[in-house]
Amino acid sequence: MCAAKINATAASLLGFLHDGPKTGWDLVAMAQERIGDFWSITQSQVYRELTAMAQEGLVEAGERGPRDRRPYSITAMGRQRFADWLDEDVAEETTRFPLLLVVMFGRHVPRDRLAEVVEQHRQIHLDRLAGYEKDLARGPRDGTPDPYAYATLDFGLRYERAVLDWFDALPAEIRATEPDH
Amino acid sequence: MCAAKINATAASLLGFLHDGPKTGWDLVAMAQERIGDFWSITQSQVYRELTAMAQEGLVEAGERGPRDRRPYSITAMGRQRFADWLDEDVAEETTRFPLLLVVMFGRHVPRDRLAEVVEQHRQIHLDRLAGYEKDLARGPRDGTPDPYAYATLDFGLRYERAVLDWFDALPAEIRATEPDH
DNA sequence: TACCCCATGTAATCAGTTACATGATTAT
DNA sequence: ATAATCATGTAACTGATTACATGGGGTA
Numbered sequence: 303m304c305a306a307k308i309n310a311t312a313a314s315l316l317g318f319l320h321d322g323p324k325t326g327w328d329l330v331a332m333a334q335e336r337i338g339d340f341w342s343i344t345q346s347q348v349y350r351e352l353t354a355m356a357q358e359g360l361v362e363a364g365e366r367g368p369r370d371r372r373p374y375s376i377t378a379m380g381r382q383r384f385a386d387w388l389d390e391d392v393a394e395e396t397t398r399f400p401l402l403l404v405v406m407f408g409r410h411v412p413r414d415r416l417a418e419v420v421e422q423h424r425q426i427h428l429d430r431l432a433g434y435e436k437d438l439a440r441g442p443r444d445g446t447p448d449p450y451a452y453a454t455l456d457f458g459l460r461y462e463r464a465v466l467d468w469f470d471a472l473p474a475e476i477r478a479t480e481p482d483h
Numbered sequence: 484m485c486a487a488k489i490n491a492t493a494a495s496l497l498g499f500l501h502d503g504p505k506t507g508w509d510l511v512a513m514a515q516e517r518i519g520d521f522w523s524i525t526q527s528q529v530y531r532e533l534t535a536m537a538q539e540g541l542v543e544a545g546e547r548g549p550r551d552r553r554p555y556s557i558t559a560m561g562r563q564r565f566a567d568w569l570d571e572d573v574a575e576e577t578t579r580f581p582l583l584l585v586v587m588f589g590r591h592v593p594r595d596r597l598a599e600v601v602e603q604h605r606q607i608h609l610d611r612l613a614g615y616e617k618d619l620a621r622g623p624r625d626g627t628p629d630p631y632a633y634a635t636l637d638f639g640l641r642y643e644r645a646v647l648d649w650f651d652a653l654p655a656e657i658r659a660t661e662p663d664h
Numbered sequence: 665t666a667c668c669c670c671a672t673g674t675a676a677t678c679a680g681t682t683a684c685a686t687g688a689t690t691a692t
Numbered sequence: 693a694t695a696a697t698c699a700t701g702t703a704a705c706t707g708a709t710t711a712c713a714t715g716g717g718g719t720a
Contacts, residue, residue: 395580408631450589464645
């Protein structure tokens with residue numbers, strides 16, 4: 303009942319808790335901001351993992367503060383388990399890209415509809431790229447450069463640029479609406 | 484109890500069934516080959532979805548053939564539901580990239596370990612790119628060019644190239660092992 | 665006082681993964 | 693005969709998502 307492997311979501315929470323106690327609410331916001339672009343976490347998960355980790359002794363709940371805020375801090379066991387997680391094999395990324403499904407089944411999709419969907423998603427990626435570029439321009443949150451955070455941002459930038467290049471290279475069958483005449 | 488929304492996995496199966504009856508086994512292989520790179524499907528899921536869709540009347544099970552092969556064919560209702568699915572909003576892609584978590588928490592990772600993990604994954608992406616390039620060189624499976632399949636392959640190529648460029652641009656703190664002297 | 669945001673938590677469901685059990689057919 | 697592969701299916705579990713319920717605290 304002790305050395306159960308933790309999952310990446312729980313590990314992330316432990317990672318954030320290295321910087322000091324945080325409430326579930328804080329962790330949700332923090333995860334959204336710092337890893338939300340490549341690791342989605344919901345509020346439900348956070349509270350569940352915190353409860354579970356508290357039971358295992360990886361984190362400790364502190365006194366409830368105003369508005370029922372309950373800060374959790376990481377324990378020595380929690381640090382150990384986080385280090386263990388870092389020592390395990392790192393899984394490959396999983397991508398599930400519904401748009402590519404629609405494209406693959408493109409011959410069953412009315413041409414105008416396909417072009418519409420494609421254009422919608424191109425816009426999404428344009429917006430995401432713009433967001434990343436704004437983050438880049440703003441620089442590190444606390445002024446001190448963090449090569450690790452920068453590297454993940456750089457990934458986002460390169461990814462979105464690659465996706466946009468892909469959109470631009472799509473053939474007319476997929477990208478353009480039927481000429482009307 | 485009728486118009487329940489189908490999920491993307493079920494929709495994909497319906498998509499494949501447009502080309503004629505297929506068994507669960509066939510569908511697993513087909514999905515792996517044609518959409519496996521951006522939509523993972525397990526054998527368990529396929530059989531479960533087929534059973535469920537049969538109950539809803541979206542597919543019909545045929546006679547069992549040799550080796551208990553049981554071909555499913557799509558029904559009119561199935562075609563309709565597939566078309567409905569194509570008409571819904573297409574969800575954004577979800578990416579879960581454990582390596583980026585490790586990088587983000589890089590300051591808690593021993594330097595050599597970090598470099599090791601990074602190198603392992605660079606190799607994975609090199610291999611994937613090589614695989615895609617081979618697919619590209621081989622051309623369409625049945626000789627007839629398919630712009631839709633080509634577009635998804637093109638995505639894979641661009642994605643892997645972008646990831647590799649990212650690896651190459653990583654700073655020494657992340658990519659290089661400690662110089663020993 | 666009324667309203668909005670902060671904050672925690674539960675319930676229900678859906679989706680995905682792993683592992684296993686079973687038997688048929690083909691090839692050696 | 694036996695091993696490998698084809699083929700279907702179930703069980704158990706883990707993880708992720710959505711929706712909802714509850715109440716505190718600050719502000720207009």
